[in-house]
Amino acid sequence: MKKKLISVLLTGVMAASLLAGCGGAAPAPAAEAPAAATEAVEEVAETVEEAAEEVAEAVEDAGGADGLITVGFAQVGHESDWRTASTKSCQDVFSEANGYDLSFVDCDNDEAAQKEAVRSFIEQGVDYIIIDPIIATGWDTVLTECDDAGIPVIVIDRTIDDSDKYVSWVGSDFLTEGKAAGEWLKAYAEKQGITEINALIIQGTIGSSAQIGRTDGFNEIAEREGWTVLDQQTGDFTEAGGQEVMESFCKSYEGKFNVVVCENDNEAFGAMTAMDNAGVSYGPGNDVILISYDACTAGLEKVKAGGITADFECNPLAAPTVAGVIDTLEAGGTPEAQILVPDNWYALADAIVDFSVDGNAQSMIEVTDEVIEAQY
Ligand code: AHR
Numbered sequence: 001m002k003k004k005l006i007s008v009l010l011t012g013v014m015a016a017s018l019l020a021g022c023g024g025a026a027p028a029p030a031a032e033a034p035a036a037a038t039e040a041v042e043e044v045a046e047t048v049e050e051a052a053e054e055v056a057e058a059v060e061d062a063g064g065a066d067g068l069i070t071v072g073f074a075q076v077g078h079e080s081d082w083r084t085a086s087t088k089s090c091q092d093v094f095s096e097a098n099g100y101d102l103s104f105v106d107c108d109n110d111e112a113a114q115k116e117a118v119r120s121f122i123e124q125g126v127d128y129i130i131i132d133p134i135i136a137t138g139w140d141t142v143l144t145e146c147d148d149a150g151i152p153v154i155v156i157d158r159t160i161d162d163s164d165k166y167v168s169w170v171g172s173d174f175l176t177e178g179k180a181a182g183e184w185l186k187a188y189a190e191k192q193g194i195t196e197i198n199a200l201i202i203q204g205t206i207g208s209s210a211q212i213g214r215t216d217g218f219n220e221i222a223e224r225e226g227w228t229v230l231d232q233q234t235g236d237f238t239e240a241g242g243q244e245v246m247e248s249f250c251k252s253y254e255g256k257f258n259v260v261v262c263e264n265d266n267e268a269f270g271a272m273t274a275m276d277n278a279g280v281s282y283g284p285g286n287d288v289i290l291i292s293y294d295a296c297t298a299g300l301e302k303v304k305a306g307g308i309t310a311d312f313e314c315n316p317l318a319a320p321t322v323a324g325v326i327d328t329l330e331a332g333g334t335p336e337a338q339i340l341v342p343d344n345w346y347a348l349a350d351a352i353v354d355f356s357v358d359g360n361a362q363s364m365i366e367v368t369d370e371v372i373e374a375q376y
Contacts, residue, residue, distance in 0.1 A: 066096075066101070067099075068096060068099055068100055068101040069099055069100050069101070069127050069128070069326065069330070070100075070101045070103070070124070070125075070126040070127045070128075071094050071100050071101070071102050071103070071126060071127065071128045071129075071130060071326070072102075072103045072105070072117070072118070072120070072121030072124065072126040072128070072129045072130070073090055073094070073102060073103070073104050073105070073129075073130040073131075073132075074105050074107055074114050074117040074118050074121070074129070074130070074131045074132065075087055075090070075104065075105065075106050075107060075132055076107060076109060076114075076132045076133075076134050076157075076158070077106055077107055077108045077109040077110075077134075078106055078108070079109060079205075079236065079237045079238050079266070080237050080238065080264055080265065080266040080294070080296075081265060081266060081294070081296040081297070081298050081299070082264060082265065082266075082294045082296050082314060082316050083316075085296060085316040085317070085376040086132070086156075086157065086316035086317075086318070086319075087104075087106075089316060089317045089318070089319040089320075089376075090102070090104070090130070090156075090319040090322075091104065092319070093319035093320055093322070093323050094319065094323070098323070103120075103121060103124065103126060105117035105120070107134065109134055109205065109236070110134070111134050111135050111138065114131070114133070114134055115138075115142045118131060118142050118145075118146065119142065119145065121151070122145055122146060122149045122151060125149075125151075126151060127151070128151065128152055128153075128154060128326055128329075129146055129151055129152070129153045129154070130153075130154050130155075130156055130322060131153060131154075131155055131156070131160070131166075132155075132156045132157045132158055133155065133158050133159070133160050133208075133209075134158070134205065134208060135205070135207040135208055136158065136159055136160060136161040136162070136207060136208065136209045136212065137160075137161055137162045137207065138162065139160045139162060139163045140162055140163040140165065143160070143163045143165035143166060144163075144165060146165065147165045152166075152167045152329055153165065153166040153167060154166065154167055154168050154169075154170065154322050154325050154326070155168070155169040155170070155171075156169075156170050156171060156318050156319070156322055157170075157171045157172070157210075157316075157318060158171065158208050158209045158210055159171065159209040161209065167325065167329065167335060167337075168322075168325045168335045168336060168337055168338070168339060169337070169338050169339070170318045170321045170322050170325065170339045170341065171318055171340070171341060172313075172314045172315060172340070172341050172343050173213070173340055173343070174209055174210050174212070174213025174214050174217070174314070175213040175214075175216060175217045176213075176217065176343075176357055176358075177213065177214055177217060177293055177312045177313075177314060177343060178213055178214040178215065178216060178217020178218040178219075178220075179217040179218070179220060179221060179357045179358065180217070180312055180345055180355075180357050180362060181214070181217070181218050181221075181261060181291050181293070181310070181312050182217060182218045182219075182220065182221025182222060182225075183221055183355040183356060183357055183362070184291075184310055184312075184345065184347075184353065184355050184362075184364075185197065185221070185259065185289065185291065185310075186221065186225055186355065187353040187354060187355040188289070188309070188310070188351060188353050189289075191353055194258065194289075196228075196258070197222070197225070197227035197228065197258065197259055198227075198228045198230055198253075198256055198257045198258055198259065199222065199227060199228065199229050199230065199257065199258075199259040199260070199261060200229075200230050200231055200232070200246075200249050200253060200257050200259070200260050200261070201215065201218065201219075201229060201231070201232035201233075201260075201261045201263070202232075202233065202234070202235040202241075202242050202245045202246065202249075202260070202261070202262045202263060202267045202271060203215055203232055203233065203234045203235065203263050204234065204235070204236070204237045204263040204264060204267075205234065205236050205237055206234050208237075210237075210263070210264075210314070211234070211263060214263045214293060215232065215263070218261055227259075230253050230256060230257055231249060231252070231253065233245045233248075233249075235262070235263075235267040235270065235271075237263065237264050237266065237267065238266055238267065238270070239266040239267065239269045239270040240270060241267060241270065242262055242266060242267030242268060242269065242270025242271045242274075243270030243271065243273050243274045244270070244274075245267075245270075245271075246260070246270060246271035246273075246274035246275060247274045247277070247278070249274075250274055250275065250277075250278035250280060251278075254278075257288065258287065258288055258289065259288065259289045259291065260275075260282065260288055260289070260290050260291070261291045261292075262290070262291065262292045262293070263293055264292065264293050264294045264314075265292050265293070265294040265295070265296050265298060265299030265302070265308075265311070266294075267292075268290060268292035268299065268302065268307075268308055269298070269302070271290070272290070272302070272307055275288065282307065282309075283306040283307045283308065283309055284306055284309050284348060284350055284351050285306075285350075289309045290307065290308050290309050291308075291309060291310055291311075291312070292308045292310075292311045292312070293311070293312045293313075293314055294311070294312075294313065294314050294316075295311040295312065295313035295314070295343075295344070295346050295375065296316075296375065296376060297372060297375045297376065299311050300346060300367050300371065300372045300375055301372055303346055303347060303348060303367045304348070304367050304368075304369070304372060306348070309347065309351055310345065310346065310347040310351055310364075311345075311346045311347070311367075312343070312345050312346075313343040313344045313345065313346065314343060315341045315342065315343050316376060317341070317376060318341050321339055321341065325339070344364075344365050345362060345363075345364045345365065346364065346365050346366075346367050346371070347364055347366070347367065348366065348367055349366050352364045352366055
């Protein structure tokens with residue numbers, strides 16, 4: 001790319017000096033100026049113009065006038081602490097200091113706005129597009145447009161389930177998170193001598209792969225164990241949504257439930273407020289076992305304070321791995337199609353139990369001040 005840039009720059013410089021030479025020569029009397037000379041000047045002017053256009057194109061191909069790699073990121077929104085950590089990580093990694101020019105769009109959980117953001121990146125002609133898909137389906141048309149424009153797409157966090165027109169996906173295994181929550185509950189309930197499980201689930205955004213995986217994973221264990229899932233409704237991954245759903249659950253299922261599963265920490269915070277207001281006790285040793293996902297700093301603080309009984313991590317720091325994918329592509333290599341970001345499971349010492357997921361023994365981390373301090 002650099003060679004092409006240098007060659008077109010040289011062409012431009014040569015043409016410009018030719019033109020300067022013509023302009024600097026002593027002018028022939030108008031009557032004697034041969035038409036051929038005028039034509040020659042016009043030709044040189046045209047060459048200079050063409051060269052300038054080529055220079056502009058080559059500069060753009062080479063990554064912009066400043067040599068940065070241009071990246072468009074269509075982020076889900078700003079619904080949770082997890083999302084804030086993910087956005088910060090992307091903005092830190094795809095910074096100018098690291099050689100990137102990032103166009104960031106917060107899509108505010110609006111599927112149509114997210115597709116429009118991707119189309120605007122195509123218009124801009126960015127080098128790479130990163131998508132965290134709000135919903136898992138409905139992507140093939142816009143991904144075909146990216147493909148036609150020759151722009152590689154990298155999917156981060158949530159998955160796209162109805163198109164394969166992207167280079168790589170980097171994120172967590174949501175199904176395993178859901179199964180881990182279920183298997184932990186089985187082992188913890190046995191340890192506590194609890195023989196009957198009546199669960200309520202506050203789901204994430206319906207149709208997002210984070211919701212689908214966690215709901216399916218937990219329900220698979222619930223069915224196998226013969227537990228009762230009294231109800232499941234979406235809280236849209238927000239604190240307000242979690243509170244609203246839990247308020248309605250507290251009225252409809254008063255005294256009938258002993259487990260609440262919130263599909264992210266912010267929903268759990270809302271559910272805790274609703275249970276506080278309804279006089280329902282939760283956390284280790286209390287009436288309701290409260291399970292959450294994400295394990296962000298604020299979530300782990302609630303574990304430490306004895307509110308959330310166990311928290312199943314979804315690591316939001318995938319951006320450095322995405323940058324690695326871009327490095328591989330820049331070097332002409334083929335990145336892995338799927339790259340899993342590892343997660344951990346957290347609880348207080350008394351709620352740490354042995355369990356397996358699909359035959360694989362799991363380990364848990366005890367939540368201490370140091371662990372909270374080190375979390376995002
Ligand atoms: O897609 C990841 C999920 O989305 C996180 O669990 C949640 O907090 C976020 O909003």
